[in-house]
Amino acid sequence: MIYLDNSATTRKKPQKVISEVVRGLTQLSANPGRSGHVASLKSAIEVGNVREKICNFFGMEKPENVIFTQNCTDALNLAILGTAKKGGHVITTAFEHNSTLRPLTYLQSKGIIELTVVEPKNKNCITKEDIAPYIKENTYMIATVHISNVDGAETNIDEIGKLCKENNIIYLVDAAQSAGHKLINMQKQNINLLAVAGHKGLLGPQGIGFLCINGNFEILPIRFGGTGTESINLKQPKQLPECFESGTIALPNILGVGAGIDFVLKHQKEINLKIEKLTKYLINELKKRKIIKIYTDENNLNGVVGFNISNIDSTIVSEFLNDKYEICVRSGLHCAPLKHKYLQTTEQGIVRASISYFTNEEEIKQLLFAIDDFIKTYYL
């Protein structure tokens, strides 16, 4: 099997990620922060270390502002529903994933917020110029994806961060596809909320994400329950991170993603070089086949390559690749419907090949061979 669906979940995990999950399961099964005994304290220290690691990795101010969630979607929900301001206005873009669009649409449908969905001028980049004209007096949040999961298009988050800072607007960045590939510094880049998946570029297990909070603004819990703090209080306590982490947190997965971050830190350069090299190779090779439409800009080397073969339904292509070659790519709409409307690919969908550090050139060659076979099969 050749797995090129790393934008969904990176297939291969570093050995240390697996051993850390196992260590969590076999040596640290106790509830961090729920008791004063040695087992609980040991696990709390380990979780605290990962919070510290994440805080440093993303240039945050305080480790207690790392909120562990089930996945990146959960983090985006906390960010969006937790900051919702009755009568307020949010700006987002047509390039977003449903994990941003659906909670925002929910708030809009309930009459809680006004929502503007911006169509960026350039298909390869969301810029400050796309957003700025829509800022109003009641705009309290701008939410953009960092790297598109459809075609790897990269947002100019530096510019938009500055824009948000100047206008005292919360900046929420969906880093599902970028964390682990792109360096992110929340303080320097004026990002207030960063939603991260643990199981993609950070190479951790499925079942962990986090929301990083930076700056002073109100964010309210969206889940309620035991926090191990102020047990006497029937209202959710305000202390971070407990306030947002009701119930037992996913300790083995937290240790796993901690090991993933260590791996990324150690191999950052190689990871970027390899993903860029393989992306470039794939785009260049696809370009040689005139029948192929490529949606990813040739200068965009983020490991997410969107293409179609002529006007063939993307699912027919992905099924061929899977059935004949056991090559796993994703087709269809990738949970990003407005991006497809924008690219006029709603009917056809897009074939997406996505690359991780553990992908190798031979696998890309196999993909190209299989694509050529498809073209021959259908066009000769």
Next chain:
Amino acid sequence: MIYLDNSATTRKKPQKVISEVVRGLTQLSANPGRSGHVASLKSAIEVGNVREKICNFFGMEKPENVIFTQNCTDALNLAILGTAKKGGHVITTAFEHNSTLRPLTYLQSKGIIELTVVEPKNKNCITKEDIAPYIKENTYMIATVHISNVDGAETNIDEIGKLCKENNIIYLVDAAQSAGHKLINMQKQNINLLAVAGHKGLLGPQGIGFLCINGNFEILPIRFGGTGTESINLKQPKQLPECFESGTIALPNILGVGAGIDFVLKHQKEINLKIEKLTKYLINELKKRKIIKIYTDENNLNGVVGFNISNIDSTIVSEFLNDKYEICVRSGLHCAPLKHKYLQTTEQGIVRASISYFTNEEEIKQLLFAIDDFIKTYYL
């Protein structure tokens, strides 16, 4: 170390739980239900098998009504916030955990629901008679714990289930402490919503819980995002389970809890016998020490034993046990403040020793020895 905090998280997991988590991580890292390729389909089949297992284990009608969540608290939030009826009335009890009380209190504070918190007549059991007098025309839900996490007190869920059925009221049961110890059959017992922790009696990893839904009533999502279904739709689709499982689910943990359920099924009798035997032994031994107040009824053998040494602050006792003997018990309020108010232990808290299948008699003896040492140290 002697770990007697199994009500928080069972410390030891069966070997198969660990190997299943590892198999999930190393062989099945792909998003179930997000694509048509072989990797995704394989993982979807595995997740489906666990859903089927849970469905059978808890006597549900449909496996697609098993909703995977981050933990039991998350499941309770979905159950409570997802069914909230403006102007409706909910009955719960003073024996509940904050994971039930806090979401209900939140709904009450927002003026969405009317809430009645019943004080059961018998400290050892919530009965139909406690609840029935409070049913009103607008009562749409009754929420009770199955086994109290403070003292193991067991609710008569059969009776209350019937009461709910007769009155067409949704019955929500918090099975955090009971699943894996007590046989539960949602259909036979007329339970509509069952919130379960994966990492306690089911012996799975931390970071997985689920909500089992049985019957016909409206439940709305509380998180929004990609579901892999109806991607074109900016509104959350209605199909179960995807509707409630936005984002990537915790595949390795799901496999882990599946293996935990297999273990419980295979060893159900031994598990119950062992927990009952050790609970009985501990209660009987504690009873011999006249200075000890026992909160757990002697006929209640659910593995959760609450006690205090005279009027000594429970935390002083737990710290002594931990510091001198590395015995892990929990003290304080156990996130169940109204239960403590009821038992008049709000100031003192309660020392809780909780037993799992992997606890042995020698560990209980050590606990008793350490308690005797405490008594000598403070009273001789």
